[in-house]
Amino acid sequence: MANLKTLIVSTVSAFALTTIAAQAQDFTIGLSNGWVGSEWRTQMIEEAQAAAQAWKDQGVEIEVLVQSANVDVPGQIAHVRNFINEGVDAIIINPNSPTAFDPVFAQAKEAGILVISTDAEVSSPDAMYVGIDQKGWAEASAKWLAETLEGKGDVVAINGVAGHPANEMRVAGYREVFEGYPDIEIVNEVNANWDQAQGQQAMQNILATYPDIDGVWVQDGMAAGAWRSIMDAEKVDSIAATGEIRKDFIDLWIENDFNSGASVNPPGVMASALNVAVYLLQGRELKEPAEAGQYGNALYLDIPFIGGDNVEEVATEIEGNPGYYSYTDSLSIDEAGALFK
Amino acid sequence: MTVDTASPAHRSGSIKRFFERFPFLPALIILIVLLVLNGIYQPRSVSMIGITSLVKTYLALMLLAVAQTYVVYAGDIDLSVGAILSLVNVVVITLMQQWGGGALPIFGAMAAGLAVGLACGVVNGIVVAAFRLQAIVATFATSIFFTGLALYVMPVAGTPAPTAFWRTYGGSLFQVPFVFYVVAVLAALLFALTRTRLVTHLLSVGDDAPAAFQTGLPVTAIRIKGYALCGLFSALAAFCVTGDTASGDPLVGGKMTLFSVAAAVLGGSALSGGFGTVVGSVVGALIIGLINSLVYFIGTPSEWQNLVQGLAILLALMIGVLVGRMARR
Numbered sequence: 001m002a003n004l005k006t007l008i009v010s011t012v013s014a015f016a017l018t019t020i021a022a023q024a025q026d027f028t029i030g031l032s033n034g035w036v037g038s039e040w041r042t043q044m045i046e047e048a049q050a051a052a053q054a055w056k057d058q059g060v061e062i063e064v065l066v067q068s069a070n071v072d073v074p075g076q077i078a079h080v081r082n083f084i085n086e087g088v089d090a091i092i093i094n095p096n097s098p099t100a101f102d103p104v105f106a107q108a109k110e111a112g113i114l115v116i117s118t119d120a121e122v123s124s125p126d127a128m129y130v131g132i133d134q135k136g137w138a139e140a141s142a143k144w145l146a147e148t149l150e151g152k153g154d155v156v157a158i159n160g161v162a163g164h165p166a167n168e169m170r171v172a173g174y175r176e177v178f179e180g181y182p183d184i185e186i187v188n189e190v191n192a193n194w195d196q197a198q199g200q201q202a203m204q205n206i207l208a209t210y211p212d213i214d215g216v217w218v219q220d221g222m223a224a225g226a227w228r229s230i231m232d233a234e235k236v237d238s239i240a241a242t243g244e245i246r247k248d249f250i251d252l253w254i255e256n257d258f259n260s261g262a263s264v265n266p267p268g269v270m271a272s273a274l275n276v277a278v279y280l281l282q283g284r285e286l287k288e289p290a291e292a293g294q295y296g297n298a299l300y301l302d303i304p305f306i307g308g309d310n311v312e313e314v315a316t317e318i319e320g321n322p323g324y325y326s327y328t329d330s331l332s333i334d335e336a337g338a339l340f341k
Numbered sequence: 342m343t344v345d346t347a348s349p350a351h352r353s354g355s356i357k358r359f360f361e362r363f364p365f366l367p368a369l370i371i372l373i374v375l376l377v378l379n380g381i382y383q384p385r386s387v388s389m390i391g392i393t394s395l396v397k398t399y400l401a402l403m404l405l406a407v408a409q410t411y412v413v414y415a416g417d418i419d420l421s422v423g424a425i426l427s428l429v430n431v432v433v434i435t436l437m438q439q440w441g442g443g444a445l446p447i448f449g450a451m452a453a454g455l456a457v458g459l460a461c462g463v464v465n466g467i468v469v470a471a472f473r474l475q476a477i478v479a480t481f482a483t484s485i486f487f488t489g490l491a492l493y494v495m496p497v498a499g500t501p502a503p504t505a506f507w508r509t510y511g512g513s514l515f516q517v518p519f520v521f522y523v524v525a526v527l528a529a530l531l532f533a534l535t536r537t538r539l540v541t542h543l544l545s546v547g548d549d550a551p552a553a554f555q556t557g558l559p560v561t562a563i564r565i566k567g568y569a570l571c572g573l574f575s576a577l578a579a580f581c582v583t584g585d586t587a588s589g590d591p592l593v594g595g596k597m598t599l600f601s602v603a604a605a606v607l608g609g610s611a612l613s614g615g616f617g618t619v620v621g622s623v624v625g626a627l628i629i630g631l632i633n634s635l636v637y638f639i640g641t642p643s644e645w646q647n648l649v650q651g652l653a654i655l656l657a658l659m660i661g662v663l664v665g666r667m668a669r670r
Contacts, residue, residue, distance in 0.1 A: 036647060045643055066643035069650060072423075072596035073586060074398050075633060081394040082634055085385045097593060098498050100586030103511050123499065123588070163591045168497040 026061050027090065027281050029274060030083035033068040034076040034096035038221070039246075039324035041068070043267040044094065044119070047330060051271035054333060055278060062278065073100045080104045083113070090114040090277045092270060098165045099123045114280055118273040119265070120166055121293055128290045129298040130273035134166045137263045137303050138173030138219075141242045144261035144307060145215050148240045152183030153214030156206050158222050160194040167219075174217050187213065192222050199225030207233045216241035220265075224249045227258060245306065248323035250315050260311075264304040268330025272301055275336035284340040299339075304329050364609040365621030367664035371607075371657050372624050375631040382638040393518045397511065399630040400520055401426070401581035405597055406604035406622035407531065408574030413605050414540065415567045416547040416614025417469060417476040421484035422575045422601050425461045426594030428487045429454045429579035431495040434502055434589030442503025455576045461487055462572020466565030484598070491591035498590035502583055510584025523581075531619050534570075543567045547614020604629055607657055628657055 031048055033041055045068055052062040065088065067079040076096050083091050084107060091108060095101055095117050102124045105115050109126040118131040145155065157174060160167040171189075178184050187210055192198035199222025206213065207229060216239060218226045223244040230239050236256055243253055243260035253260055276299065280286075290299035306314050306327065314327050331339075360366055380387035386395075405422050412419045433454040440446035465483055469476045512519055534540055542563045545553045554560045582593055606612060607628050608621025632653045641649045 031643075033643075042644065067637050067646065068643040069633070069636075069646045070596070071633070072600070073590065073593050074401055074582065074597070077585060078394075078398045078630065078633060079637075081398060082383075082386070082637055085383060085391055085394070087385075097586065097588070097590045099501065099588030100498070100590055100593065102501065102587045103507050103585065107511075123501070161592075163492045163495075163497055165498055 458576025
């Protein structure tokens with residue numbers, strides 16, 4: 001009985017505390033992340049939390065609520081429903097599906113909640129996308145590869161998860177670029193599921209089948225694996241391949257003088273989305289409405305690029321961080337503000 | 342069934358019998374505790390709207406857990422239920438898209454979806470029971486095959502469902518949310534199935550396959566039928582996912598497979614077969630859903646949410662097993 005009493009008292013006081021805290025706050029923003037398989041996602045959330053902190057100096061108090069776990073699509077729909085139950089002001093989501101959230105986002109909008117997706121676009125007309133254009137991301141590195149090869153040669157591509165929307169957009173991106181170079185031939189395309197070990201394995205198989213390839217177009221963490229195979233085969237000098245943005249890889253790149261270039265999908269996209277969200281919550285209007293992309297609801301951010309000319313600078317910038325740290329970039333509060341009227 | 346009714350029942354005999362009749366009781370108690378805790382930490386989560394959302398979100402997992410339970414009855418397992426769900430989802434969406442969004446095409450597409458689910462189940466059954474491959478590996482292999490088919494039907498997620506379809510699933514009839522009618526129909530269906538000979542046969546096969554064979558039961562055919570039933574219920578689960586997400590996604594069900602196994606075990610079914618209830622599995626699915634919400638509502642920091650969630654599911658499993666064992670002693 002005594003235990004029950006303590007429970008009730010502590011719960012009630014917890015409520016009292018949250019109520020007091022709630023009055024001092026201006027906005028509550030819920031962050032939902034449906035996959036925790038990589039450090040990139042952790043960094044994405046940490047940067048968004050830091051961005052919320054930064055608003056304090058502007059006199060805006062932001063409470064950030066985070067739901068981050070390996071969930072299936074219904075599980076992430078539950079994330080959104082939890083946020084609706086709690087009455088948040090905005091939801092920022094890195095979605096597990098581009099289309100599956102249409103009904104639940106409609107519910108959120110009915111409840112007066114602003115919904116922004118980041119990292120992957122969503123089809124819902126009730127949400128907005130703030131992030132990079134995955135197709136443009138692929139085009140930039142494919143262009144680098146084509147130009148590095150001086151427009152001719154045999155190229156292979158190592159892709160992520162077949163059927164994953166970001167992967168399909170990226171595939172469309174590099175194919176389109178390579179089509180513009182008649183002397184570049186894509187001799188093979190394989191899927192290595194965004195897994196470093198599978199990327200390494202795929203590259204080994206490719207080198208065994210096509211020992212004379214000139215270029216490799218490979219995405220994200222798989223690039224580190226692919227480059228390991230290239231090093232093992234002692235072909236660092238004869239192959240140009242795209243790279244990635246983690247510190248481990250950047251160090252390896254400089255150490256071995258890779259012929260590499262990497263489009264940056266910065267983990268800071270969620271922080272950028274948060275800054276945009278706050279301005280929208282304050283009732284500000286975008287100078288140019290978010291109407292880009294296949295769903296007509298996207299606000300695309302600039303895509304940084306790491307190449308031979310600036311890789312040293314990047315390395316200095318991320319010096320002192322752990323090996324899994326990704327090179328990042330995000331809209332600051334002022335930069336985000338510049339997008340608004 | 343493994344339940345030994347012949348043992349003397351002098352002390353606490355009635356409690357023991359009670360737990361034997363309702364082996365899902367421990368799970369039900371955990372469910373109620375979780376509901377109370379959710380209510381304490383987020384009162385709105387147990388409001389009418391909150392409960393409706395919970396059912397709407399987890400109805401698919403409930404059906405998938407039921408699907409899994411029918412093969413678990415016979416001591417088998419099906420690691421392809423999530424892939425079947427994805428395949429049915431994309432087939433139904435594609436057909437609705439091609440045939441238009443009227444009532445007749447919608448029902449036609451759903452019938453086709455059931456046929457696909459049934460076919461997948463029969464394939465699993467033949468591979469496992471007739472070819473005698475290990476169920477865990479064989480259905481893992483078929484799951485890859487079914488995912489491949491789903492990707493062939495719809496290479497990338499997209500294609501909206503007809504508005505009538507998802508508005509119905511998410512809406513209300515006579516002030517009562519549509520999903521509650523589904524739950525009522527499901528309850529009646531499960532009750533009717535419990536009375537069928539097939540379910541009794543599945544349980545006897547799971548309890549002791551050689552003995553079942555010696556008493557003249559067609560063990561292979563029974564196991565295939567179990568997988569067929571599993572395929573059908575996976576298709577029903579796919580309808581719920583389609584209603585809740587209003588779109589097709591060839592990868593939507595992949596992660597749900599192991600949750601369906603967990604839900605069945607949480608509900609008191611034995612993976613070794615011969616013992617369990619579908620009601621328990623439905624409760625198990627709700628437990629998983631409530632744990633996910635509670636972990637968040639109590640304010641677990643994001644980096645710990647997976648860990649706490651896993652621990653909570655383990656804890657629920659342990660409580661269920663302990664309570665069940667104590668009651669049966």
